[in-house]
Amino acid sequence: MTATTATLSTSPLPAGRTLRLGLSRIGYEVRGYFRAGDSVFFTFLFPLVMLTIFSVAFSNQSFGRDAAGNGISAATFYLPAMLAAGVLLSGIQNLGVDIAGEKGDGTLKRLGGSPLPVFSYFMGKIGQVIVTGILQAALLIVVAAVVFQVQLPTDPSKWMTFAWVFLLGVVTCSILGIAVSALPRTGKSATAVIIPITLVLQFISGVYLSFTQLPEWLQNVASVFPLKWLAQGMRSVFLPESFATLERGASWNLGGVAIATAIWFVVGIIVCRVTFRWIRKDS
């Protein structure tokens, strides 16, 4: 009798369980995200708020002209920057603060004692960022087009670029978010530790300030981090082709965008693999 129970209960769990639980976690995480008012405001709507402020504040200024001589509005100029910032916030800031909080409030301890695979948990987090990131980007683009009359690209190849830059960016920033969640010592200090990181990155990576107007050494520093590259990739989609000359090296350098982001993707995976623990065993 005992032997039968033992054999039954140690039999392997069904295949595909990790994926099924990962999908279940995505639903659970997305629901939790939209129920938490602060994350909806500070992460989800923040880029939209900033786009609105910039578009209204600088509505009389011209941000250059396209090849046909049409002026580029503030909204057009800031849309790609806010899309890139949204990816960064949804990934690094949102997940970094979220997971540090879960570490502090005992959520991770509970999950660590349950038969939930770590991979399913990660899937849930990354899936949540992909889902909320897509909604956020869609909202930004629609508001930019409808409210601020931003001319959207019509060339399908531009949208293909948008798709890969966005997805690569979202997944990379999610993994980096999981990685930086190890930094705060307590859940309460999470926002204080993580928000300055993302804020500084936004200022030096050409999100709020025009990148090429920064001193060269600062541009070099920013080029180490992924946000500069994501913003550049987004500009290549939404700004006129002639604006490429304003970039470093006078080109959009999409190859550089892919390589720099992919390197951070790999670095993020390694850091997560090395540092992520359900709990600190001997704290």
Next chain:
Amino acid sequence: MTTSQSAAVTVTELRKTYGDVVALDGVSFTIARGETFALLGPNGAGKSTTIEILEGYRDRSGGGASVLGVDPGRGGIPWKARLGIVLQSSGEAGNVTVREQLTHFAGYYPNPRSVDEVITAVGLEEKAKTRISKLSGGQRRRVDVALGIIGRPELLFLDEPTTGFDPEARRQFWELIRTLKSEGTTILLTTHYLDEAAELADRAGVIAGGRLVDIGPIGEIGGAEARIPIVRWRDAAGSHEQRTSQPGLVVADLVSTAGGEPAGLEIVRPSLEDVYLGLVGSHAKQNQEIAA
């Protein structure tokens, strides 16, 4: 082989040190399958350290441990699927409802209990659609218990499960534990409520200063000596107390000497709590003597 098959938990000479601090100093016990075992002891005695080592949360510094035939330091997912864990602190206040949380966690286990049955068993029917963050402390504790049993565990860890329960909720919880016992669940319980241990446990271990100071069936903890009844009474000379295995004779004697009813007469059989306090107290005294 036979022992590892029949025992749910085996602990031998378990040690845990944090730097120079010795938290556990050679604790050994066995819990049979289907048994309910209570681990008793004052705060900081090593109860939670022991239970967290067995749950796989902490590494041991020495000794052996086997939980459902697996070393808890290396337990994988299939092993965790056979456990139910109710941690000491509930902590998180999720913005999901009770039913959503239980339905989600049920999906982690190969053969979970019905969500509705579990909600009823912990008495949260009326709160099933309430977000966990909106519940009271005692109600959240019931959610913890519900999450601990949703996976139909073979072995259930309960670390101070009824903290924050009102008396009625505790009685209800005891009923639930009796049902689980009757279904063959092995239970390791730590508690500060000695009546709870007396109600639920088959055997208990008393832990103090990182050592097991006694272990045995609930009715035998502390030894026969500690359970000798006490007769108390008052007379002109003051209060008196006498330990005797024949309280009836002592009282009869008192009545005949006093020529009537003795004042303030009581016969007390030491409760588990008295026995426990005696054990823990004498341990503390020994330590003081060693230190001195």
